[in-house]
Amino acid sequence: MITVVGTVVSEITYKHGEDGRTNAFFRINSTERRYNTALGDWEDGETLWLGVSCWRKLADSVKTTLSKGDPVIVQGKLRIRHYEKDDVKRQAFSLDALHVGLDLSRVQSLGSAPLVEPRAGDLAEEPVPF
16 A cells, blocks of 8 residues: 555546446656755656546545646555567556545645635624634
8 A cells, every 4th residue: 555645647537337336547646856955955856657546436536526737645556567568668557546635735725715705693702612
């Protein structure tokens, strides 16, 4: 089981199988960030590219929640597929997701304005302790 912090880099594809199971698939990338002490600044390292497969209820939630460009945290089982193309041995990495969520540390804030304007009767005169 691994956890990957990354960005959705493809559209979400969604399918219904003949057996009734739903599947959502998307690609993510995750780029290492490291501090270069010689330069005194952060720099990008290697980028990992993964296909992510989601099934059943998770697939339904991913379909309605995620979009290309969203920052995500994905936890699941890493799969490695070996293949040959043009006489060159290659590997492809994918993730069978068990958990997918928005990375709230990297999403755009809606600001401090309330999403719904409060009505006069909704506000207490004094704060109520929890």
